[in-house]
Amino acid sequence: MGFQFVHLEAYSRKEDAAGRNVAWVLAEARREPEASLHVECPASPELIHGVSLDELAALHDERADAATTILKNGKTRKIRRDQKSLLTVVASYPTPLKELEKDPAKRESLNRWEQRTVEWLRSLHGDDLITVIRHTDERYPHLHAYILPQSDPELRALRLHPGHEAKHAVMDSAPEAKSKKELNRIGDRAYRDAMRGWQDSYHKAVGIPSGLTRLGPARRRLSREAWHAEQVAARAVKAAEERAAKYVEAIKSKGSAYADRIKAEATDIRKDAELRASETKAAQVRASHLERQAQGVLERARQEAARILEGVAPYRKFGAFLRSIWDGLNSSKIRKKARSEFAQQIENLSREASEERASRRRAEQRASELENAMRNSGLVQSATSREVSRLTRRLDAEIDKNSNMLTPETVLTAPSGGSHGS
Structure with a gap:
């Protein structure tokens, strides 16, 4: 096993400086040739939650065309094309596909990791989580999730971005005692803290139960021995959680059987009492x-x-x-x-x-x-x-x-x- 990887980014209908927009990111997800040059042998994505990518694209365009914003003068107009209207999340599983193909137990661990990731995203975004797909044509299996802020009439995807919202709150406060440069530095710190909290949330809900470490060795300059020890600890935590889950399941099963037996006895007693009555x-x-x-x-x-x-x-x-x-x-x-x-x-x-x-x-x-x-x-x-x-x-x-x-x-x-x- 290894460390967790989860990343989020927002896109607009208008291309950014790198030529990326909503249409491009969905084309990359579909593995269209012009957007999949980085993949040696592109394969069609597998849908694991929500609607298809084509339905997602149609829904996004429909909501974007209908979305409006209120200007400072009180007038209403359609949203700009460069407004971020789609939030995406990428989560990768750190076991190579070749190993997964040979080991049924590891494939089962992958399936549980996928379920936990989708549950975590739903806990954050609810019905705004429209689509989740799986790619298995690269070295590591990974998921792409697409969140459409349907509940927001302005369709502002950045309002769902924890780092952006944290910095935006700091910048809007605009304390007069601080310079703009210093204020921006405080905003950047708030951005990093919010994203660190977002990563911690994923680690608690998905990483720990899946036996993944919070960070990799390079980011913390760990020695090989220290990194190996941390991986062993992560696997131990995963094993303990799995044993706990099995224990809970066994207790529930025994309790259910006992309750069923008691209910059956009670039913017999009631029938006998009714007969006597x-x-x-x-x-x-x-x-x-x-x-x-x-x-x-x-x-x-x-x-x-x-x-x-x-x-x-x-x-x-x-x-x-x-x-x-x-x-x-x-x-x-x-x-x-x-x-x-x-x-x-x-x-x-x-x-x-x-x-x-x-x-x-x-x-x-x-x-x-x-x-x-x-x-x-x-x-x-x-x-x-x-x-x-x-x-x-x-x-x-x-x-x-x-x-x-x-x-x-x-x-x-x-x-x-x-x-x-x-």
């Missing part, structure tokens, strides 16, 4: 039905008893008369005649009365059984509710106890380097 409800319905049946039996028994008593009533006075005859005339022919005439009716009435009493006892016994069944069903329902509450509290406690395992964090501190310009 359903059975209890069915038992209550049956008990209510039996209670209504018992009440019906009792009512019919009461009606039958009333009917029997009503049938016996005509014979009560006659029975008293018979008793008086029996007492006074033990051997009377009248007694014999009455006994002969009413004996069968009295026997039938006695049997019916006995059956009524038995029916009443059975009804009362059935009512008692129904009352006990209802009491038992209430006990079952109460026990089921207590069991569901207990299992719910156990489930909540288990989830709370293990929730911290799902969000471990790994903090790595990057070594700071020296100054590095744009």
Whole structure:
């Protein structure tokens, strides 16, 4: 591995002193012959984010034609052709393509570096990051990113350039106590500090996780041994971060499996509780039905008893008369005649009365059984509710106890380097 390389620059529609403009930089990205003389065997770029280069060019021209600026006198006019309207970022990966072709692990590291670089650019520019392409026709693979300040009606790309904005803020302050030369020197220092911060941001987000050093050995006049030691340290940091990432992933996987198991158990418990509740409800319905049946039996028994008593009533006075005859005339022919005439009716009435009493006892016994069944069903329902509450509290406690395992964090501190310009 080596050190990071990331650079940004803004372009306008009008050519600069070196003949470069938006059209030229996009032609170089497409690998058009007149703009790719520095490449021995040009190859088409590979799109890894956003829209194609042709769509980017059309979008840029459309926004540039529509962009306006407000003059000091308050009038509005179209922006100048020499105004910077497109910001570009170049990031290079310090492993030769030949090595990457032979080593799948290194290719995977390249892919992760690309993902981190795009994520870092999106964190800075959001939807203004329109296109990112990959070039693989030079010694080292590298990315070109194109940022179009769509949210700015004046389409000023330099407002997205941290160094330019820092110097511009100093120059606009124009303290009277300082000369213009001294003010420009302070502005240049602010420019370098801002760009150093921009490089530090890239190193923290991309360089450290990718095992890249902040600066190369030549810029700091390091010996070969010192440079080798720094590379070893960078690789160690990368390896530690990868191990931490794997650990976090493993913890998340275990935590997810545990949570799934607990949820499955909870689902089973709830289903069982619902089944028990359903059975209890069915038992209550049956008990209510039996209670209504018992009440019906009792009512019919009461009606039958009333009917029997009503049938016996005509014979009560006659029975008293018979008793008086029996007492006074033990051997009377009248007694014999009455006994002969009413004996069968009295026997039938006695049997019916006995059956009524038995029916009443059975009804009362059935009512008692129904009352006990209802009491038992209430006990079952109460026990089921207590069991569901207990299992719910156990489930909540288990989830709370293990929730911290799902969000471990790994903090790595990057070594700071020296100054590095744009």
